[in-house]
Amino acid sequence: MYTIIDDIDQRVGARIRAERESRGWSLTGLAEKSGVSRAMVHKVERGESSPTASLLAKLAGAFGMTMSALLALAELEDGRLLRVTDQPVWVDPESGYLRRHVSPKSASPLNLVEIDLPASAEIPMPASAYLQTRQLIWVLDGELVFIEGGERHELGAGDCLELGPPSDCVFKNESSRTCKYAVIVDRKA
Missing domain, CATH: 1.10.260.40 (lambda repressor-like DNA-binding domains)
Structure with a gap:
């Protein structure tokens, strides 16, 4: 890795x-x-x-x-293949949120990122981070609470949510174990 x-x-x-x-x-x-x-x-x-x-x-x-x-x-070189051993991993120094960039840097408008959200962690994201994109959240393991504006979504393993219009959001893990989820971003939305 x-x-x-x-x-x-x-x-x-x-x-x-x-x-x-x-x-x-x-x-x-x-x-x-x-x-x-x-x-x-x-x-x-x-x-x-x-x-x-x-x-x-x-x-x-x-x-x-x-x-x-x-x-x-900042992380990637151009190419169509990004092997697991070359996938960049970044850890938020404050929360322990671990982000693995899975998709290669190519002409494709899609980005795929895998996230490990520690137990009891909370990551706020401003609406500006979602402008001009379409995003899906796919929970791979555990439980995720996603607060989108005033709407609360409780997601379990296998659940997939398409984000609505840009609004301030919060990713929360209210459980006692790590939640693993993927974010799929369409940059050409």
């Missing part, structure tokens, strides 16, 4: 800086668009801070992309 731990902060920071600069935005501009402080954006870009899933989702949303797309740009 390829685990991105040693240089993930630097790679993600460089990708965020490249995205910001390609748009001609200042640090302050990105901070305003994302709701993340300028100081934190600066630390993340320099690889001095391990960003949480929530923070990455806010930054990705400001760029009009999903967290998965942002991380894929």
Whole structure:
């Protein structure tokens, strides 16, 4: 298994800086668009801070992309095959949320990500992280509570949910064991 731990902060920071600069935005501009402080954006870009899933989702949303797309740009090389041993793994330093990027970086509009959500973990995602995409959540093992705006969805193994219109969301594991689920993202929706 390829685990991105040693240089993930630097790679993600460089990708965020490249995205910001390609748009001609200042640090302050990105901070305003994302709701993340300028100081934190600066630390993340320099690889001095391990960003949480929530923070990455806010930054990705400001760029009009999903967290998965942002991380894929930082993690992957082009190709049609991504072997399990080369699939990048990222761990949220705050919650222990583990994310494995399964799909290759190719021309395909689909991204497939596998998530391990620890017991009692809660990951908020802003609506901006879901703009211009269609997403499905497929629970592989365990139980997942997905709160979409004001609607609560309780999902068990085998259940699949298509996300509705973009709204602030929360992924919650209210159980005492890890929940494993897949997120399928259609970037061309």
